[in-house]
Amino acid sequence: xxxxxxxxxxxxxxxxxxxxFQREGFRVExxxxxxxxxxxxxxxxxxxxxxxxxxxxxxxxxxxxxxxSTPELKKTPVIILSNAQMTALAQEAAxxxxxxxxxxxxxxxxxxxxxxxxxxSGAELDSNSTQRLAAPKPPPKSxx
Numbered sequence: 001x002x003x004x005x006x007x008x009x010x011x012x013x014x015x016x017x018x019x020x021f022q023r024e025g026f027r028v029e030x031x032x033x034x035x036x037x038x039x040x041x042x043x044x045x046x047x048x049x050x051x052x053x054x055x056x057x058x059x060x061x062x063x064x065x066x067x068x069s070t071p072e073l074k075k076t077p078v079i080i081l082s083n084a085q086m087t088a089l090a091q092e093a094a095x096x097x098x099x100x101x102x103x104x105x106x107x108x109x110x111x112x113x114x115x116x117x118x119x120x121s122g123a124e125l126d127s128n129s130t131q132r133l134a135a136p137k138p139p140p141k142s143x144x
Contacts, residue, residue, distance in 0.1 A: 002120060003027045005046035007037040007063060008081070009055045013104065017050075017081075020109035021116075034058025038066055041073060048116055053082040053093060061092045068097055077119040081107065 004026050008014050011032075018028045029044050031037035035057040041049075049067065053060035060080065067073045080093050080101035094101060100115055 001025060001027050002047040003029060003044060004048055004050060004116065005029050005031065005037070005041065005044055006050045007031045007034065007055070007060065008050065008052045009033055010052070013052075013081075017109050017112060020113060024113060026116075034060060034063045037063050041067065042070070045072065046076060048120060049076055049078045050081050050112075050116075051078055051093075051098070053080060053090060061096065064093055064096050064098060079112070079115060079119070081112065 002025075004021055006014055006018060006021075006028055008030070009032050014030055014032075018030065021028050029040070029046065031040060033056045037051075038058065051060045051063060060082065064078055064080075067076055067078060078098045080090070080098045081104055082090065082101070083104045090101065099119055102112065102115065
């Protein structure tokens, strides 16, 4: 059974999405803030992480930095699920290496489940199937 580590401070979001994942055969572990997530990441060793960016105690970018800098976790797929559209946090998360970033306001449990299954199967994700949180940075201007 694959394990999803859902790092999210909104209990309604956790309940709605978590129930869908459990019905689909996933084990769901939950952390309600970034600090709690750090304490349990190595113990849980999730197959995939769903990560909110704006949380109490420690934000999602700091959690993602920890995941990417920890040898046992650095290859763990991370999906950002947040409403932090086009903020500095969202851009930083994209730069650090989240595999996918989805907006809570336009994502459904079915879309998120499809994204999770695609990542876990190693399939390429269709960038048009979901919305990105952070717009790509424009290329640097060349000096003339």
